[in-house]
Every structure is written in structure tokens, then in C-alpha cells.
Amino acid sequence: MKDSIHKRLTDHIRKTVGRYELPYEPGSWEEFQRLQRRRRQQPVIWFRYALAACLLLGILGVPVWFYTNKSDGTQLAVRSPKSGLSGQRPLHPSVENRQRVGAVLPDRIAAGANRTEKPLVRSAKGTSTETKEKNAANRQDEYEQNRFENQNRGGVNNRLEIADRLPKNRFIQPETPFNETRQTRISADLPAESSTQTASFAFINPRSIRFLQHPLRPLSLPLSIWKNEPAVAKIEPAKTGPKPVWGVSLAPQSVYAAGSSPSVAVGGGLFSEIPLSRKFSLSTGLSMAQQKLGTKEAGLMVFSTVPQLVSTGIRLTSVDLPLNIRFRPGRLASKGFYAEAGLSSLAFLNEHYAYTYEQTRQETISVMGTNGQEVHVTQLVTTQQTTTQSAPAFQKIYWGRIINLSIGVERRLGTQFRLSAEPYVKYPVGPFTRENLMLGSGGVSLRLGFQSGR
């Protein structure tokens, strides 16, 4: 019975809903179209954002890349040995391993002069170069180990403690004065031709004397004169040529479009200047400005039952990508003057339009007449209606639609910063925006630039 009811119910449902169709609901197709458009635009919008991000990255990245390249080229000028060793000739082991020279190693001295005499004797006997190298390497190892320990243990107190812990008889006054020992050992380790090769081997007379006056005091000299590298002179890239400048800009401006009254806006952004030659440089950047405009339609009809467009309120958030050539005229360049010309490409983050329509219609109203009776009078009533429309972000990129012309003056602030004021005009070459406006602007761009390395 139960199954029978279920079967009958199921059969009926299957039969009924199988044939069932709903009537079309008005507006469904339009909704479907909206959905379709949104899905189609989704990847395009992402592509536009990605493109904008790439542009920004490119603009800001190029100067950094330029700068990095130049920094990589920082040259280290190695002072060539006085002996005339140069070119491909391999340096003497003592030059290659500068720290191997153990003449002033404190622990070596502390360990006793007997041990230090051996190589001297050997070298005096004309030990081969290989043996000398081995000895020097051993001494270097010992020195490195002791120095590492001392450094790790920290300051003077630690070193004093270490000195106290050492057996008192461990320190033996060198038989020869320290200066002499050091001199002798240098001369022992180095062949004659390279004994006075570099400034690295300069004597440290005052300190060594002090050391000898306080023999129990552990040698706390950092010996920083023993540089890990040969005497070098860093050639600053700033001296070798100009470097890119990048910074921020702020631009109060007046915006105008054909048929509109000028309005004031403020823009700002990032810029960079890439030197091309002594007089020319490439100036680019990315700036944004929010611009508001109002246009009024001419020739209004006095009486019309049809709504007439009377004005349009426009609010734009523009992204400007200029590409200018900056010229520094010879004499005026020293005073910081320059001129710039180029083209700008534009896109809009937001385009908002408010259209105001006006409609005049007749209305009959009742008024009290002069004779005290009600009189019907027809009057014209004007009503306004505003509709708004917006365009999606980066709907279109308008390449090279604006000519940029400017002159400017630049002043240095310190060694790295530059402040410039640049009156400019942006003149539209062709119409752009969704409403095909000939939109131009003029103002003063204030720029704070940064040039690293100077």
C-alpha cells in the first residue's frame, strides 16, 4: 500500500514536471546580458590592471636598473706595487696573503721568540720559497685562530682576563725590539724586491712602542691597518657621469575642455629622469589627477515637452603617463633652467558623468481673479532631471593624446635632493574620454627629486 502510494506519487510528479515550463520573465535576457558582459570584461579588466602595473613598474624600474648597472661598474683602483709588478703577473704570496705576514702577531710574540727565530734562520739560510710559504701559512693559521678567539671574547676586560689566565712565563720579552722583529720578519718573508711594496706594510711605531711598555697587557690593537684588501680607492660613479633622478611631484593645475569653464584641480605622482647626454635627458613618470568639469549646452529651447540636455558634470580620475625630452641649454643649465617637451598617454580610473536634462511643460493653476473669482491660468513649469553614468576603470588607454610643454628651474637641496618648479601646459592632440572631450590642463609642477650617490 505504502509503495503503491509512493509509486503513484512519483509517477505523477515525473509526468507533471517533465512537461512543465514556465513563461518567460521579462528582464531575464537583459540580466543575462549584464552577466555575460561582466564575465567577458573580467579578464580584460585584470589585463588592464596588469598592464598598468607593468607600466608603473617599468617607469620606476628603468632608473633603478640604470643606477644598479652603474653601481655594478664601480671600479676598484688597486694601487700597483712600486716594484712594478703589474698586469697578469702573479703577485707574490705575501701580497696575495697579506695577513700571512706575522711580524706583529701578538700571540707569536707571546709564544716566545725562539719559535719566531726558526724561520728567520731558515730564511737566512736560503730556505726555498715553498717552505717559506708553508711557514707563513702556519703562522697565519695560528694568528687567525688567536685573533678570532680574542675578538669573540670581546672588549678590553676580556682580554685582560685572558692575559691573566696565561702562564706568566709565557710572555717572553723579544730579544730584539718589536720594530726590528717585525722589520726583520717582513724582510725574511718577502723577497727583497717586494719588501716595501705597499702601504700595508707601513710600520706602526707608536703603538708598538706602547705595547712594549706594557708587555703584560694583551695586545688589543685591532690592527686595522692590516686591511683585507690592498689599498684601494673607490671611484664614485657620480664622478663618472650623471645618474637617474626619481622623486615625487605635485601639480596644482587648471583643467579645461572645449565648451567648459576652467576648473582647478590637483594632481601628483612619481617621476623619473634618465640622463641621455650632457644636455638631454628622458623624463617620464606616472601622475594622477582628479578633475572636475562642467559643460553647458548652448541654444536651449524655451518651451519643449521633450527633455533637453542642459549641462553635464564630469568627474575624471586620470592617470597620465608622460614621456618627455628635457633639454638643458648650455648657459642656463648652470642656473638650473631647462625646457621639456613630449607626449602624454592617458587612461582613466574613473569617468563619471552627470547629465542634467530640463523639461518645460505647461501647467494650469487656479488663482484668485481681480473680481474675486477663481481664474485658471496656464504657466510654464521647468523641471530638471539628472542621470548619471560611469565608465569602468581603464576602459581605454589613449596613447600620445596630449602634447606636454614646460619650462622649469631646478635647485639642489643638499647633495642628493633636487627641487624644481615647472610651469607646464598640456594640450590635447585629439579627443579622448568616453565623451570625446578635448581636455587640456596647465599648471605648475613642483618636483622633489632624489639622486642617489652624491
Next chain:
Amino acid sequence: MAPDCTPFERQLIEGCRKGSPQYQEMFYKHFYGFTMAIALRYHPVRQDAGSVVNDSFMKVFARIDRYSFEETFKGWLRRIVVNTALDQYRKHIKHTQTVEYEQAESQDIEVDESVISQLTAEDILTLLQHLPDQYRMVFNLYEIEGYSHEEIAGQLKLSVSSSRVYLVRAKEKLARLVKSYFPNHNERFHS
């Protein structure tokens, strides 16, 4: 030509294959009722059903080239709508907790046969709306679409036994719903 296709429908299909927006609009309006009726069986909330319908038409317009006139067009369309409804259900079920529904009452339910025969499609949709989601899905897939329990288990990520249990409970619940909503056939249709 597909057996269920009228010349007009064939024309619509051909037009959609060419990507004509006019034909797409006509196609949409022509098959809207058919697809909406299927979608409503799975998702009784109108908005959800509308979403299934639109997603289905997106797929149809994108894949209409693949349709060969060997099978019935409505069958092909139905399959797309059902699969889209299942996709939506799976998406939805991720964010909702599965609850174990009450045990079915063991007592027999007596429903007048005349009541059953007088149930309209709207009535049935209302009844289905009162079924728990899983019961409704299993009932639709098994009884109306003709899926096997194994297929349903695969589609809904259930065990086969669960699918069987849900079907039985769905039928019992439907019978109880019919009984409670339409207790007296005469009262409903002759008052």
C-alpha cells in the same frame, strides 16, 4: 535532425552557432521556461534558480558547436542545466553543514489517489521546496532524471546506501507533505 527539434528551434540553434546576438536572444527567451522549470526543481529559491539558468545558457552558447543533432536537443539542454544545478549545489554545500535528518515515521501514510492526480506542477515544486536539500537532490536525480544510486553517490559525494536511504525518506516526506498540505481533495478543488 534531432527528433524533438522544430524547424524554428533548429534555426535558433544554427543562429547561435554563428554567434548571432539576435538568435541568442530568441533562443534564450524560447528555452527560458524549460530551463527554469528544471532549475527550480533543484533550487527552489528563485534567485538561485535564475543563476543556474543563466550559467546554463552561458555554457550552452559556448558549447553549442559541440551539439550534434543525433540526440534530442532538449535532452542535451536538460543535461547541461542539471549539471549546472549540481555544480551550484556542490558549491553551496561546501559552506553549509550537513545535518542528519529525522528518522522517517514508520507508520503508513494514506493519501487519496485523487489528491495525487490533481497535483499541479506548481504544487509539486512547492512540495519539493519543503524537502531537505539532499532528499530533493536524490529524488530529482533518481526519479526524474533517471540516474542510478551509484551515479548519484558519485555526483553528490555520498555513499550508495545514503543515496538509497535519502530516496526512501524523500518519498515518505513527500507523501506526508501531500497529506498535510492537501488533506481533503474535495475541500481544495470544490470549495
